[in-house]
Amino acid sequence: MKMCTSYLTCCKILELDFKIIDADKNGAIDYIELTKGIEMRRGTERLAILARLEHKFHKVDLDRSKQIDFYEFMYLGFLMIQDGSYSDLSQESHNRIAVKRMFLKVHKLFVKYDRDRDFRLNQAELENFAIGEFGTVPSSMKQIADTILKPPRGYHKSSRVLDIIRFMKLLYFLVCPDGSFSLNSGYQPTKIKRPLQLLSIPGGTHVVRRERINQVTHLRFKKGKLIGEGTQARVFSGFYDGQPVAAKIFNNLSITEIENDVLNEVTVMLRLNHPHCVFLIGAKITPEDGGPLILTELCEEGCLFDLYACRQISFDHQTAWRIARECASGLQAVHEIGYMHRDVKSLNILMTKGFSARLADFGLAVLQAKSHHDACGTVQWMAPEVLANYFNPACSSYDKRCDIFSYGILLWEIFHCKCPYGETGYDQMQVAKAVLEEDIRPTISRRVPSFVSNLIMSCWDSRPGLRPSLKGILQVLDQNREILQRN
Numbered sequence: 001m002k003m004c005t006s007y008l009t010c011c012k013i014l015e016l017d018f019k020i021i022d023a024d025k026n027g028a029i030d031y032i033e034l035t036k037g038i039e040m041r042r043g044t045e046r047l048a049i050l051a052r053l054e055h056k057f058h059k060v061d062l063d064r065s066k067q068i069d070f071y072e073f074m075y076l077g078f079l080m081i082q083d084g085s086y087s088d089l090s091q092e093s094h095n096r097i098a099v100k101r102m103f104l105k106v107h108k109l110f111v112k113y114d115r116d117r118d119f120r121l122n123q124a125e126l127e128n129f130a131i132g133e134f135g136t137v138p139s140s141m142k143q144i145a146d147t148i149l150k151p152p153r154g155y156h157k158s159s160r161v162l163d164i165i166r167f168m169k170l171l172y173f174l175v176c177p178d179g180s181f182s183l184n185s186g187y188q189p190t191k192i193k194r195p196l197q198l199l200s201i202p203g204g205t206h207v208v209r210r211e212r213i214n215q216v217t218h219l220r221f222k223k224g225k226l227i228g229e230g231t232q233a234r235v236f237s238g239f240y241d242g243q244p245v246a247a248k249i250f251n252n253l254s255i256t257e258i259e260n261d262v263l264n265e266v267t268v269m270l271r272l273n274h275p276h277c278v279f280l281i282g283a284k285i286t287p288e289d290g291g292p293l294i295l296t297e298l299c300e301e302g303c304l305f306d307l308y309a310c311r312q313i314s315f316d317h318q319t320a321w322r323i324a325r326e327c328a329s330g331l332q333a334v335h336e337i338g339y340m341h342r343d344v345k346s347l348n349i350l351m352t353k354g355f356s357a358r359l360a361d362f363g364l365a366v367l368q369a370k371s372h373h374d375a376c377g378t379v380q381w382m383a384p385e386v387l388a389n390y391f392n393p394a395c396s397s398y399d400k401r402c403d404i405f406s407y408g409i410l411l412w413e414i415f416h417c418k419c420p421y422g423e424t425g426y427d428q429m430q431v432a433k434a435v436l437e438e439d440i441r442p443t444i445s446r447r448v449p450s451f452v453s454n455l456i457m458s459c460w461d462s463r464p465g466l467r468p469s470l471k472g473i474l475q476v477l478d479q480n481r482e483i484l485q486r487n
Contacts, residue, residue: 028190075164107164113129220241245297281297344381345380404464
């Protein structure tokens, strides 16, 4: 049967992918193992993938162990292709297209035989499926069904129904009787609940900064690994004259396309000398001899977003307070020199070896004195007055208070360590519409201190005039620090 052959091929691919991702070979994949399979992407692409993954992993991880077995991995792959691609889950897969096609066929079959449209197959519907697709009810199906059929909540104990995840599991057992995870394989995944990686560093670390370099050349930079990528450039760790640096190397674009952007970014960074803004070591902005090159201090721990989204690190309240204050003071320094950042987000908060925060990426920074009407930034952090231009270009002007809104979302992230709006399952377009039309915001946990909750809500108020200044934000944080110390 053609369906059996294609499903067998798909299952073999899934088995191989699962084994590759399961680095510790315990028969289960934890969230960190899964995110290591996501290759370095541009910031917004990585954000979109990890936001979907966080939402769908939560749906699959029913025992909240932060680990999934092979059958849950199959279901996760199925969910990922609904609004993305299986390649988002496993870039190394040998035949991603075959997997996607098979998942779509399985879903079509499930819908076809779900006559009463209750999203479950009862005994009669299951037999109709077997006769319709296999020509008969396989002799092994009763034993398999007895093993995996358990009535879901709300159904009578005598009910024998299959949801989509159990349907896929049934198909796997039927089509792959000798598979690595088959009924008779002895597969026993070892799920061990790992302790939370709770970071507790209430006090920041002081870093002595080197002098700036006046003349920068490509020849003196020794390139290391890729640590970031954007539309115009890639960022590498490496060494310049033996000193560790991060280097922004621009793509093969016409210098006229990026000349003003590079000059603007370097101009802003030269004016900033703040402990919580990433430090400019030197820059080359001319087109010859390899093109523009921007050297900054190296922040070894990467961006704040990857800390929680990939490495599953969260912060105790005192550490979260410190990081929040560092971000606010760095942003205040940008405003004090007459600029607004316009892309405040966790992907642009870099963390040093001692987990001290640095505001980074000043490529979109502009002078406050001018009027601005472009949709600039990343949707999940964009203020409504900026988002309006996303759908109707140049319809809405905005000022530096858009950074306060973005900071409010960032503050929520710091205390929750989750992707903004991740719980909704929305893509960026859906988030943008929901913020504009429904005024939605991420859900604030009751475990967040009340003064932080109130500050978050005031920062992301849809009315710019009601948002606090950065001076006011810092005052609220400072005045309430003792509350966290007592707790």
